[in-house]
Amino acid sequence: MLAEVATEGVLHRSEFLSVWLRFAGRVPGHRSTELVRGYGGALVLTQERVLATVSSMPWRAGRAVDQPWTAQGPAAVAGTLSKSGLVLRIEDLSRVDPLFSGALSLTFQTTLSAEVLWQVPTRDIAFDVSPLFVYSVLGGPQG
Template identity: 60%
Template sequence: MAGLLRKLFRIGRLPDDLRPRVESEGVIYLGEYLAVVLRFTGQIPGRKSVGLVRGYGGSLALTNKRVLGTVSVLPGAGGRAVDQPWNAAQSGPVAGTLSESGLVLEVADLSQVDPTFSGHLSLTYKADLPADVLTRVPTRTLAFEVPPKFVYSVLGIPRG
């Protein structure tokens, strides 16, 4: 039912401004209207939680050049959770893992994003990735940096 509602209200569609770039890079996989599950336990200024679980819609694109994942709660308003070239330096507090069941982005120690943060945060893109897709991507693991604003955004906390 939730998947039908995401499609009906177009929540989790790849934003129109990204589609031509994704298509020009050679699409390996493109999933839209996917379930994206946020899990957060910890504390940041403005929010404390002992097990927040929240569902979003999102899109996941694997191209010959990069992995791109968006998250949205409103139609046509997808923010990027990951936009990582395959050949970029693989370092930072966010660890990403691709598997048959999708993509998991995890920050095991939020203090590595900002010293005022503590705890754990993850985003799980629920997608059925066939074995042939996984063999075509250069790596199944990623690591990258994010600014503190990323954490506030996925938690729905406005920051000016």
């Protein structure tokens, strides 16, 4: 991933960081009133986009975010950058798949300096994901 973004003007890079999943709801094959699970991950902010990976299974990291800063508007996932990292929230999982219900969030814990936050074009992004994304961050196969 780093070779891919080297020409984009890297503003921030964090590897081996803690990623916290919070899930309350129902997805075929998964049901929880309050699941909290820790994973490893990475976060890269460039002048062009936001990239983040999460490893929900050992030795298998998948992209949680690969979006340009212009990714805005109504979408299932809302992402917010702050001094303590990146939070991705899906407040209504039925927007991803009508068979889903509840909410899910991923928190990428890292320290973002005021300088980095000043350099990024926006602190908020929005994008859609497939049902496969939800299954993969829950750490299991599709229901």
